[in-house]
Amino acid sequence: MPDTQWPIFEVFHQQARGEPHVHVGSIHAPDAEMALILAKEQFARRQACVNLWVVPVEAIVATGYEDSDIFDRATDKSYRESWGYTTPKTVRAGDQKGSKP
Amino acid sequence: MKRFEALDDLKGATRDAVVDLLYRLGDDDLIMGHRDSEWTGLAPILEGDIAFSSMAQDKMGHSQAYYQMLHALGEPDPDKLAFGRKARQFRCAALACLPNDRDWALCIIRQFLYDSAGMVRLTALCDSTLTPLGQLARKLRGEKKYHLLHGRSWILRIGHSTREAGEKLQAALDRSYPFALGLFEPTEADEPLVQAGIAPREDELRKQWESAVAPVLIDAGLRVPETAVAVTGGRSGRHPEALAELLKNMQMVYSLDPTAKW
DSSP, X not given: OOOOSSOEEEEEEESSTTSOXXXXXXXXXXXXXXXXXXXXXHHXXXXXXXXXXXEEGGGOOOOOGGGGGGGSOSSOOGGGSGGGSOXXXXXXXXXXXXXXX | OOOBOSGGGOOHHHHHHHHHHHHHHHHHHHHHXXXXXXXXXXXXXXXXXXXXXXXXXXXXXXXXXXXHXXXXXXXXXXXXXXXXXXXXXXXXXXXXXXXXXXXXXXXXXXXXXXXXXXXXXXXXXXXXXXXXXXXXXXXXXXXXXXXXXXXXXXXXXXXXXXXXXHHHHHHHHHHHHHHHHGGGOOOTTHHHHHHTTSSOOHHHHHHHHHHHHHXXXXXXXXXXXXXXXOOOOGGGTOOOHHHHHHHHHHTHHHHHOTTOOO
16 A cells, blocks of 8 residues: 655664664654654654654665575675684783773 | 742742742643643644654643642642642643644644743743752753744744645634733732842743744744734633633543542
């Protein structure tokens, strides 16, 4: 069924400055400014929030689920993960001394 | 000017004037909040429904904060103040009493006029010599700012849409404006509050409000009803019949058993 309401905006919510904006849902609104106003009550009324983004749904370019096999790993790529490595003793000792980042 | 660091520092006529002011502030927000809550489930769009419902909770929260101050000054507790009083004991302006009549234009215009007045008032109260009131005003201002933004955004959009929408909005403005002026009905508390630096004079706030709302109304393509005459009486307990009907509904459960423990 076609959506006969206002255009859809995707809403991204930021819990604290410096944190990532996290997608929390979508909203109908006549324009972007109104989407921010309505999204505030829809998505920021329960959890802490310092900033909201709204993005017109058409602006989002997505991969197709029929192509989701592009994300499969044909060979072992555990070297890309942090757990794929064994930490040398000397490095671990450094960690325990509380070396500053 | 002398500061009042605690409510207990208030004496005599100053104390009575603060009690009067807090009743006006609390009752406006409680009754307006109830009107906002009447949109729950009925607003033209889901998002608008949720926004009004949330703002209703904000306004009831604000009234509770004022009622808690009243209670600290020896008045009954907040529940009793909200649910245990008759219409003539309320001090709200008639603007809040106007029934919604499922009229979106009216409620949006009213919200804009009401919350603009609230913003002007809270901003002034931030500088109050009564420290706890200044602190409360600063705390409530963020939510008030949102309510104002909500009302403003809606009227600018309705005003710039179809001709019919513009006409409905103008009719709603013409109808509600005299009631909005009633928010600044002078009372006997004005003088002691001004003398003590606790709150500005009502007619001073009205001037600030008029210069705040006019540009937005004009931006929305509306004519400001400059010759409108304030509907007064609310500040002395004379209300339209609509308030008694609202209270009957709002106080229904509490009145079944006022001594029940929740």
